[in-house]
Amino acid sequence: MATVAPGGEITLDAYNHRSIGGRHYQEDRAKAIDDLNELIPESTKGDRSIRRALYCVFDGHGGDACSEFLFQNFHKHLLEKENLCEDPKAAIMSTWDECEEQFQSRMTARYDRNAKGFKPKKEGDKPKFPGDGSTATVCLIEGNKVYIASCGDSSAAVIRTNKSLEKFTREHHTVDPEEVARIEAAGGELVQKTIKTPAPFPFCCTKMVDKPLGKPRVYPGGLLVTRAFGDFQAKLPVAGGIPGSIIHTCDPIREVMIEDDWQYFVVASDGIWDGLTDEQVPKVLKQELDDAQDDYGKGDDNKEKVRKRVVKGFVESATDSEFWRKNQCDADNTTAIILFFK
Template identity: 30%
Template sequence: MEKKQGFSVLGMIKKVACIDGSSPDSGKGKSEYKSSSNTNKVCHGFHLVEGKSGHDMEDYHFAEYRKKKGHVLGLFAIFDGHLGDRVPSYLKDNLFNNILDEPNFWEDPKAAIKNAYRSTDKLILENSLQLGPGGSTAVTAIVIDGKDLWVANIGDSRAVICRNGVPEQLSVDHEPHVERRRIEKQGGFVTTLPGDVPRVNGQLAVARAFGDENLKAHLSSEPDVCNVRIDSNTQFVILASDGLWKVMNNQEAVDMVKHVKDPQAAAKRLTAEALARKSKDDISCIVIRFG
């Protein structure tokens, strides 16, 4: 988002070659998983770059595989914080657990994801003394048995799927000018100063976010949720913070990595290109490959 300036490379790189039940942030290298008859192969890699903005990195990522109720789940997310890193850190530790703990997750994933996003935001606001006044965007992806993909988001971190070289955006960029009517109906306003982007109450450049207690009356924590089937034409998904999407459109991102089989190399290529295009924001990227 708008809160970070400049850059310096962070050495946070991980490659997990296949579904393997590994824990997040467990180090570098590869691990192998022989897929069963009901599970398609899933691979991922990530790369993060810190902005040189006078504060610590506020982007977080999550990448983990879990076995649950006879299914293999791939859980992936980008959290882009603002006004500190406590809210994205909290989301990394809690959001997926809250989603999977919803009693109706297997029967109605969409309702479960929406409920978990709302309840998690409520908990963040109730603990604002500990978590501070900041907030975070989120884009989450849940891959079930390598066949079924559920994407949800609030804010402007984005998910793009590639099928046969053609991109499709699975998330919604929640921009203030698009939601101006709702924001004004809730007593807020949207300003656009010369040379700047639209902002809620002149402050935040997204219309939906976790946290942000001081703006919450005018912000939404309602996620957009999308479900797609992963078939033989599905190549990969890119999850990234707006530090990437500010300088690159969906087609450019897909074209850049569609022939890169190593997902970690693909993620690193995307962040390197964003830097070359003078992105001054924190840049976080996960590439998930199928088949």
């Protein structure tokens, strides 16, 4: 739970929950540091009376090596930046590139180790470059200001007291025309997978048609996201990748002021945003809050129990969504960090 800072700052509490969904593995990671000032080196210039906190969601794919690396290291590299307090945007951008470079070094070392002992099963077999990757949504709070950086399809959004939702991130996926154009210009290719289904009436008993199955995938790599950390099998020529196709670059960092009408600020993996529509998110949060308050009460003494219950119920609503059944797939790993303001 976040500390309450003085000095006119809007108070907040943060809680998070993860679900494995219908998968047999958990590749999501959530990092929540409620008081970043405690970890900033004394040598770093800056006013420590200003509230600082860090909330990140890393959604791994192709393994959990990349999301785990970011979980363990992103905040450490950020804390090393001498300009963290004076120029947060520059500090985040420097950390962004540094993490990509360091993870590439680690995966290259792993590839080299594996290549030394590689024994081909048939002619032409070659060792594969590690395919671990991860999205990232990073939110740095400074006073009543939030700095938001993101790559991939995890997102950050505010839900106001009037139940409206506004996303502060752009999802980098394969149905974004700008991303598609960028990938194709670099030499990448998008492929739509299909599944055979009965044709519409009256041909349903005699004819099968191809129905799109999910979103297109980027090749090389076979990815559903167009930007991510890692995924060097799609980025490096030595691994069969195409430079400039899948990239780790985030959009320009958003700088947003926390306002009096903010009720929730949600940082979440795509399991939330796929499982629930933008229209459903505020409704689900309201229902979960009503249910939790019915069970525990509305008093301040029960606030922590209520908010933990809200986050857990919110995530479970996404994993239990009809979306997964309609798309004939298991529910994804699903993670949410929710900042409560009211």
